[in-house]
Amino acid sequence: MDWVVFVVAGAAVLAGALGVILASHPVHAALMLVLTLFGIAVLFVAQQAHFLAAVQVIVYAGAIVVLFLFVIMLLGVDKSENVTTETLRGQRPIAYLAGLGVVAAIFLLARTTWVSGAQSVAGVADGPGSNVEKLASSLFTRYILAFEVTSVLLVIAVVGAVVLARHSPSGGVRDSEQA
Amino acid sequence: MSVPGAWYLGLAAMLFTIGGVGLLIRRNVLIMFMCVELMLNAVNLTFVTFARMLNDIGGQVVVFFVLVVAAAEVVVGLAIIVSIFRRRTEATADDISLLKG
Numbered sequence: 001m002d003w004v005v006f007v008v009a010g011a012a013v014l015a016g017a018l019g020v021i022l023a024s025h026p027v028h029a030a031l032m033l034v035l036t037l038f039g040i041a042v043l044f045v046a047q048q049a050h051f052l053a054a055v056q057v058i059v060y061a062g063a064i065v066v067l068f069l070f071v072i073m074l075l076g077v078d079k080s081e082n083v084t085t086e087t088l089r090g091q092r093p094i095a096y097l098a099g100l101g102v103v104a105a106i107f108l109l110a111r112t113t114w115v116s117g118a119q120s121v122a123g124v125a126d127g128p129g130s131n132v133e134k135l136a137s138s139l140f141t142r143y144i145l146a147f148e149v150t151s152v153l154l155v156i157a158v159v160g161a162v163v164l165a166r167h168s169p170s171g172g173v174r175d176s177e178q179a
Numbered sequence: 180m181s182v183p184g185a186w187y188l189g190l191a192a193m194l195f196t197i198g199g200v201g202l203l204i205r206r207n208v209l210i211m212f213m214c215v216e217l218m219l220n221a222v223n224l225t226f227v228t229f230a231r232m233l234n235d236i237g238g239q240v241v242v243f244f245v246l247v248v249a250a251a252e253v254v255v256g257l258a259i260i261v262s263i264f265r266r267r268t269e270a271t272a273d274d275i276s277l278l279k280g
Binding site for chain 1: 181182185186187188189190192193194195196197198199200201203204205207209210212213214216217220223224227228230231233234235236237238239240242243244246247248249250251252253254255257258259260261262264
């Protein structure tokens, strides 16, 4: 049963990822991204990370992909791109070779070097209590400072997005856009 | 029977590589951005797998923070893309080669 879930979700993840990089239309790529993100969420559930699976669906599939689609449609760049043209000669073969090299290097390293090291102080992943309880008790005690800093990060991101995307109130273009 | 963690790690490595190759071969900045998301997800899967293998909740805490940072990154990145595309209609990274142009 576990293997069935893993194979199906893993196939969805890889198919979605290939769809993202091979689709010529940005909207299709965004929808393929949803497939990958759902597959990852299923794999999270299969590894007892229930809270993260829910957050994955809500934040990634629910917010980030919608934001992508929103920008694609807002900008009107939803026209197909010719994915076979090369501006840099030999870029694609070199990219594929580099990808093969990376995956080969990872698998070779995984054969010689393997998981080791001491337990961290964050707490154990199994045992009594739900996954949410354990994650929360670690997050709100050990990592409370980092958790609070993320709120600052989110505020900065919102302010930055507003500043970057707004039109100048003096009607017309800003100085930086006149060049 | 539970799937060994090595299989998850192999899947995550392949997903990371697909994302990296996509970043190299695509010229549309929006799709390049999606490829970055693919790579982030591959690393998230690795962290969750190690959290299970080492019986340590710390990996899941890291994934939580990665999700927050990824959300912030997408917001700012898409705002930059929107402000670039106000002035240009082409959607390729080759046209955005100057910081001020």
